[in-house]
Amino acid sequence: MTQTILKVNHLKKEFNDSYRVKALDDVSLEVKEGEILGVVGESGSGKSTLAKVITRLQNADAGDVFLCGENITRLKGNTLRKCYRQMGMVFQDASGSFDQRLSIGKSIDEVLENFTDMNEKERTEETERLLEAVGLKKDYRKRRPSQLSGGECQRAAIARAISVKPKLLICDEATSALDVSMQAQIVELIKRLAEEMNMAVLFISHDLALVSSLCDRVAVMYHGSVVEQGEAYEVISSPKNEYTKQLRASAFCIET
Template identity: 45%
Template structure:
């Protein structure tokens, strides 16, 4: 979905009002504190004899969700959004950290207590097809969670299922149909009715509209907004599509390689992004104004492995704004040139066609001296002799590793330009 065709505009005329218009409570419903989830990844038959590798899918994540708000969670595929959501709900056991829901620590709850608490916390998933049992009738699907939590008698559950089908925009007469008779959007509405059946306060929505057509997305999002208002729901809404996030969220959290890199109120995040990763993500939305082109960073390179994430700021290996190491006395243009060379060597994005061409390509406008020149000269020699690995190691060790970005984990509170809410950015550009 492009920004130009936001859900508000593509809807069939029944705009339920964007999240901005909603009055949001200020009480905390959920508090996530230092939440961490690592997965063991066995490496072959010897894994039983050695410590297996750990996939560090979620690392030290902290934030709050207020009653009645929608917190959007965005980030590239594989950055840990689903793992974070499942760990919050204790569908996965956390490796470390706490999750307070209405003041009680879910991370410490066991068996029956957790099961009872789950009634208040529901989840809907991306693929409405696979999350609905094709053999069950819609009515039974909606009634199932009520049954599991011992809510109402048979008649009461049936009445409630009819009522909820209507609330989510389906025909209550469809109570006896099977899921295959419904479209993708309708199936997601069945999921909504099922989640709502146990009267939850909190719903985690994991990419709930990603599999739907744009026009259908808009309608489902509008229904979700209307249901939120009617039932006083709080949403954690996961999506990789920024225009969906922009439409539905009150505040937005941006995740990269298992960590939160930025969190702010929606307008502040979209109008005043302070993390280079957020800026790069935003630049991937088509911009109607061509003058805006080139003013934001472009996302280059692959996401590193969560088995061995970069030290300090995890985004630093792709960051166009890596901070210069203090021990080198470099001007902005000099550091810019060295940084561009480092990134190109790391990604092997050029053909080494001789020293002259290489220097012309990266260092035409700057002359280097002292230790910087010595290191760069050695790296150039290595590239020309085909030893990219050694060139990369030299540059990484002497420049990247010496940057504050590699040495300290960033976490800064910033004065917002829009609104009064807190603005968190995990980027050392904001250090004093």
């Protein structure tokens, strides 16, 4: 039976700075192993907040996040650390997510050192294997982030994210800073890795056309709520929600 890797139940998160924003307003969704769920919506719709609450970079006000059946919403300390072995994250700013003073290899090595029992030689071999798995030459491990192109840096960030062999990979606008042909290559890479590693992927993007080329299912967010979700093909070919219709019209240049 296909296992549910991520289950998000009625998540709520408000910000109360100068005014009140419901960044997540009762969000529920799930992703199964090997499945790619696209989360799409305009800027400010709550997508990054969703990623941050799932990865516990922020705490939810209400609701639950289950990872492989375990409720991780309120985990702390060592138990939270353990659950990070099961999640990988890739952000828009790949270069900025690396320590600029360290080589790419050292950054990946640190993750392996933290989360596995490998010795130094095994970690070096594994780093080289990971770099090759994402389409980079193994001697890239000696380079600094500034010595990589945007696309290469994103590949290196993916290598680091999958180094813990996560059950869930979260990509938040991971291809948004790249040009179109590089975007397509990274999307192909994510698709291949999801299949090979049987990973669940939450692929967050403002770009419906891109999401539709990659994802099995799509959840459309608007003002903190999921207004529509379903099979990618159905959501895109016959959207039911008014906002999805608008998003589709602008993504595919269709007149409404």
